[in-house]
Amino acid sequence: MIAVLIGLLTGALAIALIGESIFDTYKVMWDGAFGNFYFLTATLARATPIILIGLGLALAFRAGVFNMGAEGQMVLGAVCAALAALYVPGSGIVKLLSAFLAGFIAGGLWSLLAGWMEVKYKVQLLISTLLLNYVAVLFAGYLVAEPFQDKSGSAALAQTPMIDQAVWLPKLFAGMSVHMGFVIAVIGAIILYVVLQFTSSGYEVRMLGKNPFFAEYGGINKQKVLLFSMFFSGGIAGLAGTVEVLGSQYRYVEGALTVPGYAWTGLMAALLANSNPLGTAVAAILLAALQTGAMGMERNTEVPLEIASVIQGVLILFVTAKFTLSWWKVKKKAGDVNGAV
Amino acid sequence: MELFDYSLFASAIRMVSPILLAALGGALCARVGIFNVGLEGLILAGAFSAIVGNYYSGSVIVAVLTGAFGGVLVSLLFGLATIKFKANPIVAGIAINFLVLGLTTFGLRAIFQVKGAFYDKDMNGLPKWDLPLIENIPVIGKLLSGHSPLVYTAFIAAILLYIFLFKTVVGFRILAVGKNEAAARSLGLKVTVLQYGAIVASGVLCGLAGAQLSLGQVTMFTEGMTAGRGFIALVAMMLGQSHPIGMIGSSLLFGLMDAMSIRLQGFSMPTQFTAMLPYVITIIAMFFLKDRGLESQASGQQSSR
Numbered sequence A: 001m002i003a004v005l006i007g008l009l010t011g012a013l014a015i016a017l018i019g020e021s022i023f024d025t026y027k028v029m030w031d032g033a034f035g036n037f038y039f040l041t042a043t044l045a046r047a048t049p050i051i052l053i054g055l056g057l058a059l060a061f062r063a064g065v066f067n068m069g070a071e072g073q074m075v076l077g078a079v080c081a082a083l084a085a086l087y088v089p090g091s092g093i094v095k096l097l098s099a100f101l102a103g104f105i106a107g108g109l110w111s112l113l114a115g116w117m118e119v120k121y122k123v124q125l126l127i128s129t130l131l132l133n134y135v136a137v138l139f140a141g142y143l144v145a146e147p148f149q150d151k152s153g154s155a156a157l158a159q160t161p162m163i164d165q166a167v168w169l170p171k172l173f174a175g176m177s178v179h180m181g182f183v184i185a186v187i188g189a190i191i192l193y194v195v196l197q198f199t200s201s202g203y204e205v206r207m208l209g210k211n212p213f214f215a216e217y218g219g220i221n222k223q224k225v226l227l228f229s230m231f232f233s234g235g236i237a238g239l240a241g242t243v244e245v246l247g248s249q250y251r252y253v254e255g256a257l258t259v260p261g262y263a264w265t266g267l268m269a270a271l272l273a274n275s276n277p278l279g280t281a282v283a284a285i286l287l288a289a290l291q292t293g294a295m296g297m298e299r300n301t302e303v304p305l306e307i308a309s310v311i312q313g314v315l316i317l318f319v320t321a322k323f324t325l326s327w328w329k330v331k332k333k334a335g336d337v338n339g340a341v
Numbered sequence B: 001m002e003l004f005d006y007s008l009f010a011s012a013i014r015m016v017s018p019i020l021l022a023a024l025g026g027a028l029c030a031r032v033g034i035f036n037v038g039l040e041g042l043i044l045a046g047a048f049s050a051i052v053g054n055y056y057s058g059s060v061i062v063a064v065l066t067g068a069f070g071g072v073l074v075s076l077l078f079g080l081a082t083i084k085f086k087a088n089p090i091v092a093g094i095a096i097n098f099l100v101l102g103l104t105t106f107g108l109r110a111i112f113q114v115k116g117a118f119y120d121k122d123m124n125g126l127p128k129w130d131l132p133l134i135e136n137i138p139v140i141g142k143l144l145s146g147h148s149p150l151v152y153t154a155f156i157a158a159i160l161l162y163i164f165l166f167k168t169v170v171g172f173r174i175l176a177v178g179k180n181e182a183a184a185r186s187l188g189l190k191v192t193v194l195q196y197g198a199i200v201a202s203g204v205l206c207g208l209a210g211a212q213l214s215l216g217q218v219t220m221f222t223e224g225m226t227a228g229r230g231f232i233a234l235v236a237m238m239l240g241q242s243h244p245i246g247m248i249g250s251s252l253l254f255g256l257m258d259a260m261s262i263r264l265q266g267f268s269m270p271t272q273f274t275a276m277l278p279y280v281i282t283i284i285a286m287f288f289l290k291d292r293g294l295e296s297q298a299s300g301q302q303s304s305r
Helices: A002-017 A022-035 A037-062 A070-087 A092-121 A125-145 A180-198 A200-210 A212-217 A222-249 A262-272 A277-300 A307-340 B006-031 B039-057 B060-084 B089-112 B138-144 B149-167 B169-179 B181-186 B191-215 B229-239 B244-265 B272-288 B294-299
Strands: B117-119 B220-222
Touching: A002 A022, A002 A307, A002 B089, A022 A037, A022 A277, A037 A070, A037 A180, A037 A200, A037 A222, A037 A262, A037 A277, A070 A092, A070 A125, A070 A222, A070 A262, A092 A125, A092 A222, A092 B272, A125 B229, A125 B272, A180 A200, A180 A222, A180 A277, A200 A212, A200 A222, A212 A222, A222 A262, A262 A277, A262 A307, A262 B089, A277 A307, A307 B060, A307 B089, B006 B039, B006 B149, B006 B169, B006 B191, B006 B229, B006 B244, B039 B060, B039 B089, B039 B191, B039 B220, B039 B229, B060 B089, B060 B191, B149 B169, B149 B191, B149 B244, B169 B181, B169 B191, B181 B191, B191 B229, B229 B244, B229 B272, B244 B272
Parallel strands: none
Antiparallel strands: B117 B220
């Protein structure tokens, strides 16, 4: 909460620097995010992939692995979902299901590759996931620039043809941008919360993250749990790409998922919420609101939209600093007890 | 048009310098046990403040100095967060990247009242230096001569860093901190001072990298002009195993691939695969080069080992 205040304060300082009224600007920003029904749904639509990315990462973080590859997993999921929706024969519902399956599996396998390299060859996951992002994004770029490019339009954009209307995820409200993907994301958050909190496999994942030695002592197959966590983590990130393709883009467009920085925002959401699935969803909506609000602000005032990333940056800096500070205090206390004995 | 000619390698050398400078900065941080993901932000800060310095002073030297200063300011913030407040360096680095991207775009609006890019024809770019003697050697002269001073600085900095790390006492102390922070502390080394020193030095190097970006080819600043170079520098650092000479090699590889992919566009060939190559090579290299576990220690990652 203090971090949020400091973030907004920094934003206010920046606004004052270019000579705009602070309160008016923040009001415009608020209106741009929640002002009317249309903007509210736009915020929720933007939050959809961010929630899913955040959930996938939260799962990995809970298992104690630093999965930085959400971007690549999301992009591969998106492109595979688009291709499945285009080329799998059958009725709309078959195409839809196969698109979801393809998106999930593509993201999951890509993530599993990094997990497998970590378990088998001790290639550091943090680094390999970061590297695999580039490979995935470039490969997806190749797919839509060469073999699967949309040749119908006059402009040769790097994108797939448009998918059949029967495969589109329905919009929740006519004319609004929020689509079924948002419902999927929210249900996903609840399911992940329940699984992590109340099932034995969720307990294994959390135990691995909290204390890998204890987990092993308790008879948990560390490698298996790690691989499963990575697969599902990447799979959920792949779903984030899938719902973007099926719900709002209706095709894979190069850069449409990477330029808005969904993956990094999702990472921030998971970190802000300390990897709690429900909290991640809330944090994702807040961050999305910050971004759509800033867009509204840019339309109506002289303040550029990048103020959102200033506020986000400050927010995250303070949250991590504070979070580790409290962790450090706990540790110190434990040390004192030992000393007394 | 030939695929390989002198200008390809010459442009590769030019593209290398920001990556190499930033990679050296990242390596210094890695050597004291801090994995610096914020290189991207540091470079961007350097690029922006170099342009600001250039605009107000009209002097290239002042511009380069302000560029380095901009990098230092942001690196101090990063150092404060990670060392003083014990924030996770990876998270703090990502936050720094976002922060600087926002701040520079904001500054563009606040200082120059423009959006997107700033260009002023009165600004001076970095001069091109022709090396005496070397410029007259047939092949090598064409490759090595006629670059900006910062390009030469990058390579000299790599060699100096090598001497510093492996031949001086302070360098050995820095290596000790990276190997085992607790042991270094118990030996009475001023770990915190060394860490701040490394981070500030990396700020200087990244600031110079930014100055080369904004003043090197065309004298202008565009929003987010680093375009992932900070992360590429990070990869070059890993591939080079945080070893200065190794990083010259890995940065040259990235620069060459960069220049190649621009060249290949002229041949209407898929450039994605050449662009992919350095990352794939790095992953493969990681199979063979068993790291000291330095980065994983720094990130606090608990994994299967």
